[in-house]
Amino acid sequence: MTPAELSSAITHALTALVGDGRLTVDVPSDITVERPKQSGHGDYATNVAMRLAKPAGRPPREVASLVAEELTKDSQIERVEVAGPGFLNITLQAAAMGGLAKTVVEADKAYGTNQSMADQKLNLEFVSANPTGPVTLPSGRWASVGDALVRIMRACGADVTAEYYFNDAGSQIDRFASSLYAAAHGRPVPEDGYQGEYVGDVARAVVGEAPDVLQQPEPEALETFRVLGIEKMFAGVRATLENFGVKFDVFFNERDLHTSGGVDTAIDQLRAKGYIYEKDDAIWLRTTDFGDDKDRVLIRGGGAPTYFAADVAYYVNKRQRGFDKAILILGADHHGYIGRMRAMVACTGDDPDATLEILIGQMVNLVRGGETVKMSKRAGNFVTLDDLVESVGADAGRYALARSSMDSTLEIDLDVWTQKSNENPVFYVQYAHARLASLARHAADLGLKRGTSYDASLLTHEREVALLGVLGEFPRVVSSAAELREVHRVARYAESLAAAYHKFYDSCRVLPMGDEPATDLTTARLWLSEAARVVLANALALLGVSAPEQM
Structure with a gap:
């Protein structure tokens, strides 16, 4: 019996109580059952x-007694x-508790999925x-968290589009082109330009594709460096993200908002x-008019649109594409952005509480030998996502960046995340999966199969019951x-599941030793082990982390 099935059983009990007049309430549609915090308090607990009590006009314990009496009529409840x-x-019958393992194995990759967000069309x-530069480490955090959130919301039935919005216009792009121009001519980059070896790399790549750029008049050369430089820089950005396992459905170009008339159209609608x-x-x-601290300029005196004008047009574009809500993940330095964006949404006639959601994340630092890694030689004055992947690998990098709440500043200790030991959280979880895969191979070598059925009532050892509880x-x-936009919950869950499995494995022998014959308990434990492997693989997949068969 899964927690969802138990929740349905409680609903059925309440419906029966209401039906014969023993209780006068509206039966709630959301009944929560959870694992009790202390052992000995049953398999599950509920505060229903x-x-x-208050809507029924009766003491809570009196209502609880009525529900308990009705629930015990269920044959799966002890x-x-x-x-x-x-x-x-609530304590389940052993067979009902153990039956969860078969449910998990048969559901396989579908276990854990639901339709709680099936009616939502979201743009993340x-x-x-x-x-204008490589993907930085903080941006890597949003890549890990954002991609995992897309996977998790899709697992809950949402229609989610993962989108990357890139600016290829404005003063920052102008400074980047000037930096490339200077590097190509062997001059120092402008004081407000971009630093780092990558600037010279990109400049040489542009010259290699357009050798005559060095002889062009400066205005024409700057345009060449702008167009080709951005093209090559963004190709590097996409390669970094793909190497990190992050895929976007849409790469949206800011320039298109201007050339297509999207900015003018949005301003006309607001007018x-x-x-x-x-x-x-x-x-x-x-x-x-909607709480912003000041009004915002959309078109400057000389006729040039501001970045905010593009933001307005971009939001309108998303809504025109049929998205119910636009969700943005931004860094802590954009916190002041929230008020103006909400006010802008209200100006379009939308309710910002319903159609806009901004998630703010804190910074991330690399630590080695107790000291903060301050900069990347290639990038200049910041650490890149490529630096992290080169140091610990894509799996460990993704897991490390997704494992903590976005609300907290994150420090990634390279000395920890490069270890092949239980001190390394991703190794700990992946090793549990590899151990389970090895167990399955060993069982096959011995000619042992789970078969199509098993005696679930045999799984009564405290470590078996605890593992089943975590799986549920x-x-x-x-x-x-998905609901709270907190992907770290999945990572921490994976670690608790790995811990529960390791404790089970150390206490409960799964495979027979020597000439011992296999028993029904052997079969039951094989089902339980496979269920643990399935859920570990599913959890890691939601985080975009591999589930290795061997380590």
């Missing part, structure tokens, strides 16, 4: 009686105890770094709604990770 102010501690924009005005030869958006939690973890 406490939730219903006993139900009322605890504390009205909690229900992340990374979106300007193509029709009465939020556009002109002052000092500039065009302004009245965002203060996976669907809830996936749902909550």
